[in-house]
Amino acid sequence: MLDMPASEARALLAFPLICEDAPEWASHKLKPGLETLECGLLQNGDRSGLRVSLEFAVSPKTGLTTYKFTVFLVKLGGLQRVYQLQVNAVARKPKCWHDFVHEHMGRERIQGKQEWLDWGFREALDYFCLQTNITFVPPLTDPSVFELRFTS
Numbered sequence: 001m002l003d004m005p006a007s008e009a010r011a012l013l014a015f016p017l018i019c020e021d022a023p024e025w026a027s028h029k030l031k032p033g034l035e036t037l038e039c040g041l042l043q044n045g046d047r048s049g050l051r052v053s054l055e056f057a058v059s060p061k062t063g064l065t066t067y068k069f070t071v072f073l074v075k076l077g078g079l080q081r082v083y084q085l086q087v088n089a090v091a092r093k094p095k096c097w098h099d100f101v102h103e104h105m106g107r108e109r110i111q112g113k114q115e116w117l118d119w120g121f122r123e124a125l126d127y128f129c130l131q132t133n134i135t136f137v138p139p140l141t142d143p144s145v146f147e148l149r150f151t152s
Contacts, residue, residue: 009106065087
């Protein structure tokens with residue numbers, strides 16, 4: 001995955017970003033329990049060149065939840081990671097140190113905190129929004145909560 005220096009990533013996230021009218025969560029056909037959402041971001045009402053990608057997964061075997069929320073810079077050669085939050089619920093010590101909760105600011109990897117393991121969707125999303133300066137309009141629904149919607 002292409003990364004950028006942390007200073008460049010921080011500069012891209014220094015100004016307020018809006019994710020307006022995000023699409024509904026989409027179920028992944030080949031990976032049961034995986035819900036995804038992707039949308040472009042606006043800055044001052046214009047395209048920012050940034051894209052948000054959210055993944056919410058519940059393991060069918062263990063019932064453990066993983067959140068992987070990422071901001072990418074869209075470039076001609078592909079996507080370049082700006083920021084990523086990864087919160088993996090673990091039942092025991094992870095086999096790989098990279099599986100433990102962490103975040104990336106550009107190339108910089110920042111170890112997460114133990115209390116992140118207790119986060120639900122809302123806490124993970126709130127932290128992600130704080131770190132990336134993103135506001136979702138309207139607010140996102142929790143993909144783990146089934147909601148009935150009425151249409152007229």
